[in-house]
Amino acid sequence: MTPRRELPFVDIHCHLLPGIDDGSDSWDTTLAMAQQAVDDGIETIVVTPHQLGNYNCNHGDAIRHLVAETRDFLAQHQVPLRIEPGADVRIEPEMIAGLQSGEVVSLADHRKHVLLELPHELYFSIDRVLDQLHHHGMTGILSHPERNQGILQSPHVVEPLVRQGCLMQITAASLIGTFGPDCQRMSEWLLNEGLVHFISTDAHSTRSRRPNLSRAFEAASEIAGDEIALDLCCRNPACVVNGQDVQPLIRPVKANSKGLFASLFGKR
Numbered sequence: 001m002t003p004r005r006e007l008p009f010v011d012i013h014c015h016l017l018p019g020i021d022d023g024s025d026s027w028d029t030t031l032a033m034a035q036q037a038v039d040d041g042i043e044t045i046v047v048t049p050h051q052l053g054n055y056n057c058n059h060g061d062a063i064r065h066l067v068a069e070t071r072d073f074l075a076q077h078q079v080p081l082r083i084e085p086g087a088d089v090r091i092e093p094e095m096i097a098g099l100q101s102g103e104v105v106s107l108a109d110h111r112k113h114v115l116l117e118l119p120h121e122l123y124f125s126i127d128r129v130l131d132q133l134h135h136h137g138m139t140g141i142l143s144h145p146e147r148n149q150g151i152l153q154s155p156h157v158v159e160p161l162v163r164q165g166c167l168m169q170i171t172a173a174s175l176i177g178t179f180g181p182d183c184q185r186m187s188e189w190l191l192n193e194g195l196v197h198f199i200s201t202d203a204h205s206t207r208s209r210r211p212n213l214s215r216a217f218e219a220a221s222e223i224a225g226d227e228i229a230l231d232l233c234c235r236n237p238a239c240v241v242n243g244q245d246v247q248p249l250i251r252p253v254k255a256n257s258k259g260l261f262a263s264l265f266g267k268r
């Protein structure tokens with residue numbers, strides 16, 4: 001049965017801006033991605049080009065200018081999609097200073113929520129970074145923990161991060177199996193443990209990594225119920241867009257999910 005959905009989807013992680021990173025490569029691709037998003041029920045996207053690390057050239061004001069251009073472009077083509085600025089920020093020593101100055105772009109530019117990216121192949125402690133963000137009135141959102149190789153090997157690191165105030169964003173495509181069985185199982189386990197606060201597309205193109213949330217919403221609803229699915233795809237991301245708090249709640253769904261995870265990953 002199709003889950004009940006009375007609210008629009010809001011996507012807080014999407015590489016929609018043209019020609020700025022490894023996402024959209026042209027205005028035509030941006031237009032096609034935006035139309036795919038609208039057709040899927042997405043009403044708002046926080047565009048999140050990479051910043052820092054290999055993308056030090058992506059300056060905050062350049063991102064904001066391209067966001068304004070993209071808004072005008074979509075309006076000219078009559079695509080009813082709200083666009084807000086943001087960034088997918090590699091954790092680097094200069095990040096905090098960049099956020100304070102505005103050179104690094106927070107989600108929806110409120111200087112309240114920051115989308116944090118770890119290297120794909122490893123996990124390192126981000127406790128100090130989270131404390132620094134908190135000191136400056138900001139909250140970290142860790143992007144796609146289910147795809148991080150270090151976290152896949154040591155999933156126990158996630159819950160202490162949430163208890164420290166870090167929010168977790170999983171990728172829609174992970175939950176439906178696009179990134180393989182390990183990422184899918186990890187996504188399901190995180191949902192069962194109540195350690196997910198957002199589902200986002202992390203879309204990069206119109207093909208394999210599309211701006212699509214509906215299938216993941218259905219999968220999340222089957223695992224955790226309609227209300228939690230609405231929180232992850234609609235309510236919580238809307239709070240980020242509006243500069244409102246999102247509580248780092250831990251809401252386990254199934255009491256035996258730890259045993260389930262051990263059975264899935266214990267034979268590595």
